[in-house]
Amino acid sequence: MTAAVIHRGFVEKTLTSLLHALERASSSERLAEQRGLLQHVDARVKLLGCLALIVAAAVSRHLDTLTLLFAAIAILALVSRVPLHLLTRAWAIIFVFTAAIALPALFTTPGQSIATVAGIPVTLQGLRSAAFLVDRVESATTLGLVLISTTPWPQIIAALRSLRVPAAVVLIIGMTYRYIFVLLRSAEEMFIARRSRSIGRLEGAVRRRMATATAGVLLGKALALSDEVYLAMQARGFRGEVRTLEELRMRGRDWTAGALFTAAAIVAFWQGLR
Amino acid sequence: MSDSLFDVRGVTFSYDGVPALGGIDLSILRGERVALLGANGSGKSTFLRLLDGLDFAQSGTIDFDGRTLTPGQLDDSSFAHDFRRRVGLVFQNPDVQLFNATVFDELAFGPLQIGWSSDEIRTRIDAVMESLDIARLAARPPHRLSMGEKKRVAIASVLVIHPEVLLLDEPTAALDPRSQSEIINLLSGWSGGTRTAVTATHDLSIVEDIADRCVVFESGRVAAVGTPREIVQNEELLHRTGLLHAHRHRHESGVVHSHPHLHRHGDHHH
Numbered sequence: 271m272t273a274a275v276i277h278r279g280f281v282e283k284t285l286t287s288l289l290h291a292l293e294r295a296s297s298s299e300r301l302a303e304q305r306g307l308l309q310h311v312d313a314r315v316k317l318l319g320c321l322a323l324i325v326a327a328a329v330s331r332h333l334d335t336l337t338l339l340f341a342a343i344a345i346l347a348l349v350s351r352v353p354l355h356l357l358t359r360a361w362a363i364i365f366v367f368t369a370a371i372a373l374p375a376l377f378t379t380p381g382q383s384i385a386t387v388a389g390i391p392v393t394l395q396g397l398r399s400a401a402f403l404v405d406r407v408e409s410a411t412t413l414g415l416v417l418i419s420t421t422p423w424p425q426i427i428a429a430l431r432s433l434r435v436p437a438a439v440v441l442i443i444g445m446t447y448r449y450i451f452v453l454l455r456s457a458e459e460m461f462i463a464r465r466s467r468s469i470g471r472l473e474g475a476v477r478r479r480m481a482t483a484t485a486g487v488l489l490g491k492a493l494a495l496s497d498e499v500y501l502a503m504q505a506r507g508f509r510g511e512v513r514t515l516e517e518l519r520m521r522g523r524d525w526t527a528g529a530l531f532t533a534a535a536i537v538a539f540w541q542g543l544r
Numbered sequence: 545m546s547d548s549l550f551d552v553r554g555v556t557f558s559y560d561g562v563p564a565l566g567g568i569d570l571s572i573l574r575g576e577r578v579a580l581l582g583a584n585g586s587g588k589s590t591f592l593r594l595l596d597g598l599d600f601a602q603s604g605t606i607d608f609d610g611r612t613l614t615p616g617q618l619d620d621s622s623f624a625h626d627f628r629r630r631v632g633l634v635f636q637n638p639d640v641q642l643f644n645a646t647v648f649d650e651l652a653f654g655p656l657q658i659g660w661s662s663d664e665i666r667t668r669i670d671a672v673m674e675s676l677d678i679a680r681l682a683a684r685p686p687h688r689l690s691m692g693e694k695k696r697v698a699i700a701s702v703l704v705i706h707p708e709v710l711l712l713d714e715p716t717a718a719l720d721p722r723s724q725s726e727i728i729n730l731l732s733g734w735s736g737g738t739r740t741a742v743t744a745t746h747d748l749s750i751v752e753d754i755a756d757r758c759v760v761f762e763s764g765r766v767a768a769v770g771t772p773r774e775i776v777q778n779e780e781l782l783h784r785t786g787l788l789h790a791h792r793h794r795h796e797s798g799v800v801h802s803h804p805h806l807h808r809h810g811d812h813h814h
Contacts, residue, residue, distance in 0.1 A: 422683070423685060424683065424685060428645075444644065447645070448642075448643055448645065448686065449643075451687045495640065499643050501593070501640075502640050502641045502643065503643065504598060505596055505628070506628065506653055506654040506657060506701070506705075507624070507628035507654055507657030508657055509621070513657060513659075515662055
């Protein structure tokens with residue numbers, strides 16, 4: 271008896287990974303419903319607070335301040351019950367990608383040589399530049415992760431609305447999130463249906479041609495779906511003007527959290543720009 | 545005031561030259577419950593869209609309460625407001641209909657377009673969610689609902705505006721028996737003789753529960769009109785219009801035979 275080997279093309283693997291990533295986003299919605307420090311804070315406070323800290327990290331001119339800020343963000347994530355494995359995985363992936371971008375700076379930034387790799391000197395200034403980039407990106411991404419892990423997506427949408435982001439933009443963001451699940455699921459089913467009727471391994475050119483055809487069909491489905499959704503909106507009275515129901519209310523703990531975020535951002539700016 | 549709510553005269557419609565409706569004449573009365581029966585592709589869904597003013601007849605006319613539905617008429621704010629307030633359509637695919645971030649937002653969408661106050665909207669949403677037993681789903685995003693829950697929310701999103709006319713496209717399709725039964729109970733209790741319901745379906749087992757009159761579609765034309773009993777007893781018509789299939793049964797005695805499937809599963813028959 272021979273073991274069955276399932277060969278999946280690059281496009282199919284990518285789509286499946288995307289779908290799984292989105293399903294993980296669903297699990298982060300469940301995480302956002304848990305009891306942690308930030309889970310019960312108003313989404314607007316978290317959104318503005320995280321944004322202020324991201325800007326503070328971006329403009330900071332001191333590595334020690336940046337590192338302290340990153341440590342504070344990591345602690346905030348942990349007390350908000352963001353799982354450590356989720357954080358470490360995100361940090362590792364971001365480190366690899368950012369380090370790859372920062373790598374040339376180690377050798378090309380003029381300054382004091384501290385080591386030599388393959389005969390090319392590594393400078394202290396280059397190392398600092400690379401550390402700045404990695405630290406900033408890690409801090410910003412961790413803040414983004416904390417925000418989406420502690421805030422249900424509908425509340426982020428409501429916060430964007432409340433913060434006067436144009437209603438049409440918020441509607442588009444919300445609908446994109448809503449329908450990307452439907453379309454990716456449809457794409458995955460198309461690939462599974464094709465695989466169930468395929469015998470043996472197809473040649474690369476054939477696989478690429480089929481992937482292209484599938485992408486075309488998916489685009490057609492997306493267009494048909496968008497027409498249908500627009501009709502469904504029209505059927506319920508939509509005439510081009512987006513109307514929303516204000517539903518967020520600030521409570522005492524939200525004001526306290528807002529004050530703490532503001533204080534943290536002021537200290538980060540002050541220390542980072544000193 | 546005329547008893548006729550929709551007057552359909554000689555309506556034709558085609559998609560890129562492919563005929564979908566070929567000369568429909570039909571009146572739907574105020575407070576009437578009508579089932580549009582027909583096989584897939586017979587024109588039922590297209591007809592519902594025309595009744596809802598989402599597409600328009602290429603020839604012939606559809607009058608709603610004495611006013612002809614045209615693109616120009618639906619562009620008129622006051623008519624569109626009145627029409628959308630009075631007529632609601634539940635799409636066959638709930639994924640099309642549920643485009644908001646949460647169930648609560650979904651239910652608020654229609655009332656917001658109509659311009660109700662926030663308090664009025666919240667009160668109405670609470671009432672509808674309670675009546676459809678979906679209050680626990682209020683904060684859930686639609687992609688985390690089961691198909692039965694999606695259908696209920698889709699229906700709720702239309703019922704929330706308290707429409708005078710409910711148009712439903714295959715409301716029980718792709719549902720498990722329990723969800724089907726819940727939807728049928730909901731629909732059978734909805735009209736109460738004062739509101740109009742037009743339901744497109746090919747499920748003969750539900751028509752007596754949800755309709756006073758049946759209109760059978762065949763290739764874009766009206767093949768027959770009658771009471772649910774008259775229609776389900778007309779085997780020749782049902783065979784011809786693709787609504788009936790031979791159904792194999794194994795009886796307790798072990799005998800297996802085929803006969804037309806007119807009854808609900810579980811009904812006693814010989």
